Amino acid sequence: MPLYTAGFAAEPAHWFREWEGEFGSLVPVELAPGVLATLVLGHREALKVLHNPDTFPADPSGWQRDVSGDCPVRQMLEGGPTPARTAGVEHARYRGAHVAALVRVDQHMLQAEVERYAVELINAFWTVGSAELRAQFAYPLVLEAVNRLVGVSGDASAALARALAALTEVRDVESAAAGRRLLDSVLYEVVQGKQAAPGEDVASWLLAHEAGLSEAEVVAQLALIYEMAVEPTTALILNTIRLILTDDRLAAALGGSLSTRDALDEALFTDPPLTNWCVRYPHVPQLMDNGVWLPAHQPVIISLADWHSGPAGQADRRGNRSHLAFGAGIHGCPADGIGLLIATIALDQLMDAVPDMRPARKLVWQTSPFHRFLTALPVAFEPVRSLP
Ligand code: HEM
16 A cells, blocks of 8 residues: 555545555555555554564664665665664663753743744734745744754854755755755754853753763754654644634634644644654564564554544544654653644734634645645735734
8 A cells, every 4th residue: 555646645534544444453555666564553553563662663774774775765764873763772872862951941931932933923924914824934933943942043043944944845865865964064063063162952961961972963863853843843833723724613612612732632633743653663573463464674654643543533532632643652752842832832822813814725735655744824814904
């Protein structure tokens, strides 16, 4: 079952339901032509994989030995010195450094900074009566928030924005590799600057951590943070706004019986930023409860979207946070609180300022076997005539 075709990208929920009917919770898929994997649709099976890291490690080294350099999904999945692509002691070392740095982030400062910048961005369009919420609001807001916590400012933030844009506009394997080299070189400069003059920020705390990470290792951790933080948090904001604008039931209850966090949770169930992710590689073949064998070294990938039968079906899910949008187990997102903080402020500020937004055009998605992001979210609203 191919995850890379336009047909799949157009109607993923439809295909998931079809495949669940045909194969049950473990679906044999292709991530690219000839790149075989198993997609886990069942919530119970997903937890079994995510909570057994010895049987299902995240280390792809056995898989990538047999995968050519021009494989279109190799760069997304290949190994590297980060918690996301290692197992055991190595994973614990990198993850320990991330967790220690992320808990030191001053959430009050972050909240105040994000609020201030959200208002600045909204002020630039709310007298106009229309806006493109990805380019004019969500993306720059999230990037600024992540720059703040990492400790990137001035010229480095402009260079970083260019490097990330090059990675988003990737068309082929070579341009993806070039984008990644550019990002690494900008982050290397950042790390050297922090080495010379440490600050109160994640980059400096990673450098100073007792794990003794080298400069190259800190560059890899920062690249992982930008990769895991910027697009996913932007997508969460946009997907939740889209849901509010298109679901009358949700829009009517928001601010009353439904909180911003409830709306975010609904989007995390039905439209998670990473749709199929948390890739694991059993080192020996695994027999699952339903009699299916998972081959050794072949990717096992988890469906994070509740597009099939899901843990709670389509019932009212207020207060239910059993979605897998942030993963689970020892690789589960160490910064879900930070992502949710940024998204909550973004939504609260926007809904307060322009509560009468409506979608202005047909929406376009950028998709891959792993994600589904809105390329733009144009909206129209009554222009606000005078600033308070
Ligand atoms: C709404 C926003 C976010 C979503 C949906 C999200 C989702 C995820 C998911 C699904 C994983 C698990 C990957 C796996 O099991 O293989 C993960 C891991 C991770 N996330 Fe997040 N994330 C978000 C925000 C952030 C932010 C803001 C940061 C950093 C500031 C961050 C840093 C990380 C890191 C470092 C890992 C790797 C942890 C490990 O492998 O041990 N994420 N994230």
